[in-house]
Amino acid sequence: MKLKQPGIVAGVSNRHVHLSREDVEVLFGKGYTLTPIKDLGQPGQFACQETVIIVGPKGAIEKVRVLGPERKETQVEISLTDAFKLGVKPPVRDSGDLDNTPGIVIVGPKGSVIKDRGVIIAKRHIHMHTSNAEKYGVKDKQIVKVLVEKEGRRLIFDDVLIRVSEKYALEFHVDTDEANAALLKTGDLVYIIEE
Amino acid sequence: MKLKQPGIVAGVSNRHVHLSREDVEVLFGKGYTLTPIKDLGQPGQFACQETVIIVGPKGAIEKVRVLGPERKETQVEISLTDAFKLGVKPPVRDSGDLDNTPGIVIVGPKGSVIKDRGVIIAKRHIHMHTSNAEKYGVKDKQIVKVLVEKEGRRLIFDDVLIRVSEKYALEFHVDTDEANAALLKTGDLVYIIEE
Numbered sequence: 345m346k347l348k349q350p351g352i353v354a355g356v357s358n359r360h361v362h363l364s365r366e367d368v369e370v371l372f373g374k375g376y377t378l379t380p381i382k383d384l385g386q387p388g389q390f391a392c393q394e395t396v397i398i399v400g401p402k403g404a405i406e407k408v409r410v411l412g413p414e415r416k417e418t419q420v421e422i423s424l425t426d427a428f429k430l431g432v433k434p435p436v437r438d439s440g441d442l443d444n445t446p447g448i449v450i451v452g453p454k455g456s457v458i459k460d461r462g463v464i465i466a467k468r469h470i471h472m473h474t475s476n477a478e479k480y481g482v483k484d485k486q487i488v489k490v491l492v493e494k495e496g497r498r499l500i501f502d503d504v505l506i507r508v509s510e511k512y513a514l515e516f517h518v519d520t521d522e523a524n525a526a527l528l529k530t531g532d533l534v535y536i537i538e539e
Numbered sequence: 540m541k542l543k544q545p546g547i548v549a550g551v552s553n554r555h556v557h558l559s560r561e562d563v564e565v566l567f568g569k570g571y572t573l574t575p576i577k578d579l580g581q582p583g584q585f586a587c588q589e590t591v592i593i594v595g596p597k598g599a600i601e602k603v604r605v606l607g608p609e610r611k612e613t614q615v616e617i618s619l620t621d622a623f624k625l626g627v628k629p630p631v632r633d634s635g636d637l638d639n640t641p642g643i644v645i646v647g648p649k650g651s652v653i654k655d656r657g658v659i660i661a662k663r664h665i666h667m668h669t670s671n672a673e674k675y676g677v678k679d680k681q682i683v684k685v686l687v688e689k690e691g692r693r694l695i696f697d698d699v700l701i702r703v704s705e706k707y708a709l710e711f712h713v714d715t716d717e718a719n720a721a722l723l724k725t726g727d728l729v730y731i732i733e734e
Contacts, residue, residue, distance in 0.1 A: 424719035425620050436691040436722070467691060496631040496662060498697035501720075518720075524619035525713075525720035527631070 347491060348480050351533030352470060354492075354516045355385045356523040359408050359422045361396060361450065362415040371396060371452025378412045385515040386471055388413065397451040398422075402431025420448055420463045423521040427465065437464040438505065466519055469505040470536070471512040480536060484508035489537040490516060494527035500537065501526075542686060543675050546728030547665060549687075549711045550580045551718040554603050554617045556591060556645065557610045566591060566647025573607045580710040581666055583608065592646040593617075597626025615643055615658045618716045622660065632659040633700065661714055664700040665731070666707040675731060679703035684732040685711060689722035695732065696721075 368376055372394060379393040392410040398420060399405075405426060419442060427434055432446045447460040470488070472480070482488060486506040492499055501522065516534050523529065563571055567589060574588040587605040593615060594600075600621060614637060622629055627641045642655040665683070667675070677683060681701040687694055696717065711729050718724065 423620075424722070425618075425715060496698055500695040500697065502693035502695065503691055520620060521716050521719035524716035527619070 345491070346538035347535035348538055349535075351535050352490075352514055352516045353385075354518065354523070354528050354530060354532045354534050356528065356530045357421065357466060357517055357519050359398075359405065359420075359426050359520075360391075360411045361398070361408055361421070362411055362419045364416065364418045365414050367418045367450070367457050368414060370455040370457050371450060373454040376454075378410060378414065380412055384411070385513055387511060387513060394452075398430065399449040399451060400430030400432040403429045405429065417442060418450070418457070418459055418462050420450070420459070421466050421519075422463065423519045424465055425521050427463075432463055434463040434465050436467050438467050438469070438507075439464075466517065467505055468501055468503065468516075468518045468522060469507050471507050471509075471515045471517065473512050473514065474508055474510055476514045477506070477508040482506045482508075482536070489539070491535045491537055492526040492528050492532075493535075494532070497525065497527045499526050504536075540686070541733035542730040543733055544730075546730050547685075547709055547711045548580075549713065549718070549723050549725060549727045549729050551723065551725045552616065552661060552712055552714050554593075554600065554615075554621050554715075555586075555606045556593070556603055556616070557606055557614045559611060559613045560609050562613045562645070562652050563609060565650040565652050566645060568649040571649075573605060573609065575607060579606070580708055582706060582708060589647075593625065594644040594646060595625030595627040598624045600624065612637060613645070613652070613654055613657050615645070615654070616661045616714075617658065618714045619660055620716050622658075627658055629658040629660050631662050633662050633664070633702075634659075661712065662700055663696055663698065663711075663713045663717055664702050666702050666704075666710045666712065668707050668709065669703055669705055671709045672701070672703040677701045677703075677731070684734070686730045686732055687721040687723050687727075688730075689727070692720065692722045694721050699731075 380390040382391040394410040395407045490501045490504045575585040577586040589605040590602045685696045
């Protein structure tokens, strides 16, 4: 097995929500502005001080982090573990691809919204800048295999989507189920397998 | 990639506890006998009607299933997702290998026990009968790779332990994090990769 060098830094995504302007105002109040507390790996993206409660037919999860900036449409990204707890059946999807996704109730300090769509399990992916794609010899939307070598739970993720943009920084994104299955933590290095 | 045929049925293990006779009596009452409600894939093993609450420094998880029969030592098997919620740091271990594992509080309807060890994340493994091992050409304690081919989250588990016994039935065991990372469900078929 030949690996493409150098390794790529992993970023583990915990459950989170992206909110539309309209939903920010319902959940947190008219004219409210989200409060950035931490920059994320991708330029311009940030974690907010604000959290919400998400509620499905079988359960609720509290303290779900809001990520900024605001988006055109509200999107809730959860793990399959979370989905079982909530009683919803989201598909594995790329961010923004929300047709035929299940809805959910979102509760904030000032109000609640009943979304009729927007819940997904994020498809694992590698963000990379155009210059990285050239170096690794891969293209936007290509599917690659990624090796994670943690003691006792070594594994190979197939179905890893390459996402290339001038706006992206190099980062391998998985959710908490995927990270835990491999004992992977944010900051660990993973490797694209040469095919 | 060549696969060993036939496929092996997966069994997804949710969090559970195995209890010693002594702990059964503290948690459920003097002279209490566990109540089997469902046979498991391995001969002689069963799920019980009884559940307990497990509690760590950061949280509690309710309705944790007790599995029977009773064992010599109490053992609590959780996922890494659960470990974060509870605030404990168990290692990835084979069942029964409890040296230097963290403890936990177990609460039952009649009493509670404070265990100073016994919490593990189960190492993924394949149970097989001696006759299966011969057929697949593998040995007890060998490490193999296993392919899971579910749409959108295809992956290869390395570090899969082979466990051979006259008492075992053929079954691939993973926890909920591992299953969810691969969209794997109990009853799905997986394949040992020929090396």
